[in-house]
Amino acid sequence: MKKVSLLLLSACTYFSFPALAQNEIDALRFGQLSSGATALSLGMAGSGGAMGGDFSALSLNPAGIGIYRSSELTFTPALCLNKTNTTYLNKTTADNRSNINVSNFGLVFTNSAKGKEYKYRKWKSFSIGVGYNRLADFYQNVQYSGYNNLSSIAELFSASALYYGVGLNVAPPWGFLGYEGYLLGTDYLSIVPYQDGLIQSKSFETRGGIGEYNLSLGGNYQEKILLGLSVGIQDFSYERYSRYSEDDVSGNKDNNFEYLDYFENYVSRGMGVNVKLGAVYVVNEMLRLGFAFHTTTWSSIKDTSTYSLQSNTENYKSDIGEPNPDPETYVDPQALYQFAYGLRTPWRSIVSATVMLGKYGMINADYEIVGYNKMRHKMRDFPSYADAVNNAIQSSFTLGHVARIGVEGRLNKLMGRVGFAYHSSPFKDATTFGGSRMDMSIGAGMRFGSFFIDAGYMYSFYKVSEYAYPALISGVPTGIADMKSNNNLIALTIGVKI
Helix, strand or coil, X not given: CCXXXXXXXXXXXXXXXXXXXXXXXXXXXXXXXXXXXXXXXXXXXXXXXXXXXXXXXXXXXXXXXXXCCCCEEEEEEEEEEEEEEEEECCEEEEEEEEEEEEEEEEEEEEEECCCHHHHHCCEEEEEEEEEEEEEEXXXXXXXXXXXXXXXXXXXXXXXXXXXHCCCCCCCCCHHHHHHHCCCECCCCCECCCHHHCEEEEEEEEEEEEEEEEEEEEEEEECCCEEEEEEEEEEEEEEEEEEEEEEEECCCCCCCCCCEEEEEEEEEEEEXXXXXXXXXXXXXXXXXXXXXXXXXXXXXXXXXXXXXXXXXXXXXXXXXXXXXXXXXEEEECCCEEEXXXXXXXXXXXXXXXXXXXXHHHEEEEEEEEEECHHHXXXXXXXXXXXXXXXXXXXXXXXXXXXXXXXXXXEEECCEEEEEEEEEECCCECCHHHHEEEEEEEEEEEEEEECCEEEEEEEEEXXXXXXXXXXXXXXXXXXXCEEEEEEEEEEEEEEEEEEC
8 A cells, every 4th residue: 555654854845725714604603692791791691782881891882982981990819620421322521621811991081071161061971991801711621431332433534535535635634643643454445343332532722812902092072971882802812722533442452452642733823903983872860772783893813733544454554464563653744834814793783871860879781692603704715715714604504693781789888780781693503503692690780989990700511512523424314422512710809990
């Protein structure tokens, strides 16, 4: 059998590749956002579209900047604790991950009318806000395993080899890895005897997040209409390090398969820009109504991936007459796959209402619509593949709906907060893939003259499912892993009014 010598690849090789690179799930990753960046917002489950007066709310409704009567500086560190229970082929496994990050920093400059000027000036205040809000976290550890005698990932390698060949110009290079790892025969068909029974295992570690650098402008017109405009520059970062394994559990030492380990390292980074428009109408001293629209975020993303494989095929090399009969094979093409593309994340439309309870507190409610089915990839060199991914986005996703409510109670200089939010699944087939999320939160705050401090805690629960490996062959059953994640987010905001 003619083989490609890996010894010739002494340095990293760069490839321009088609298709197997991006899919609709990559678009969704950067299209879903979390709730709350400051501790105040976190304690109210991210609600605050008509509330204003909080820097986190500027990423929700920039008109909230019209509430400010003095300049303000805020800083928010946060601790995130994630635990994921995954069920795969009737077996459940748990793993957890924690990280500390900066959730928010912001500075608002306010020019407000005072004294006689207040009476005669129609625009009561103008404000400029600059800062940062963290909109999503990707820190997670996941592992799962189960018994399968219906399929193997080698069927995926075979399908790739039969369709794309066994060269290195496709990412992931599944055909190349399967063929060079002696998991495929000369006819490119799998030799893995999955009918004898396999233990399939997968583990991956993810990290990164979405942060938004925000410039907001707004004003207050006669204490009746608050208007705001915000330009957001989003910073995307996602890293995933994964290992997939299959082990023969038949006890048969003559079936030419002992195990395989497939490794994939994936890094995605990019920048994007969006515009937010917002308005708040002050009906009376008790009621405020808000509306905001977020354009899509026009983004430029660059992905980098590497792949490798290790296998033990027992006596297979001897059977086919290979000079080196060692059953162990390690395939590391040392090829760095890079791919640049454009991405448009979902638009958002938000309506809000705040009921002011005087000195006793307030209640805020938001309803948000998210256009997940309007996300789009743009790939200049592969337009036909971009069309295929965009069609998959339209057929896989639907409009998302988010409902948030937050309550703040006040006693002198002490505030207590509770909140709840529900995020509907972005998937049309929510029964299979899950994707809905619930957030429950509590918080507290204290005011000491110009200095203030807030603490917030939010518990999030969501379930999402994935194929352990893609099912490229019709009729080949692939196990689905159900992942139930519990996120605990704790934030502390320290601020001062200037």
